Amino acid sequence: MKLPVALRGSVLLALVFVAGVATGVFYERPHDRAHQAVATDAHGLLHGLARDLDLTAAQQDTIDQILVRHQRDVDSSWRAMQPRVHAALDAAVEEIAGVLTPAQAAKFRTLMDGRHSEARH
Numbered sequence: 001m002k003l004p005v006a007l008r009g010s011v012l013l014a015l016v017f018v019a020g021v022a023t024g025v026f027y028e029r030p031h032d033r034a035h036q037a038v039a040t041d042a043h044g045l046l047h048g049l050a051r052d053l054d055l056t057a058a059q060q061d062t063i064d065q066i067l068v069r070h071q072r073d074v075d076s077s078w079r080a081m082q083p084r085v086h087a088a089l090d091a092a093v094e095e096i097a098g099v100l101t102p103a104q105a106a107k108f109r110t111l112m113d114g115r116h117s118e119a120r121h
Contacts, residue, residue, distance in 0.1 A: 042067045
């Protein structure tokens with residue numbers, strides 16, 4: 001079955017959106033909770049597509065398999081780029097701290113350490 005160009009574009013956009021959500025979730029939460037959140041987002045995406053496109057059960061199963069298969073690629077890509085993302089964020093934190101007073105910088109670093117330490121596991 002060949003999908004119309006507009007629909008293929010919409011599905012691609014949805015996959016990119018899911019990948020973006022996954023990246024954000026992986027950075028902000030510990031990995032075990034992130035996998036649950038990503039699975040929930042993928043489930044929500046599939047549910048929305050099923051509703052909006054009136055998908056058959058077979059189409060839903062196939063799309064679910066596609067999302068699962070591509071999620072492995074997203075996970076792999078995230079593991080590869082995660083150190084660079086953390087380094088960029090750490091650099092931004094240090095640069096921001098340089099603008100603050102010493103007391104503000106200490107409090108800011110404490111806030112940032114609490115927020116991002118669990119994402120580094």
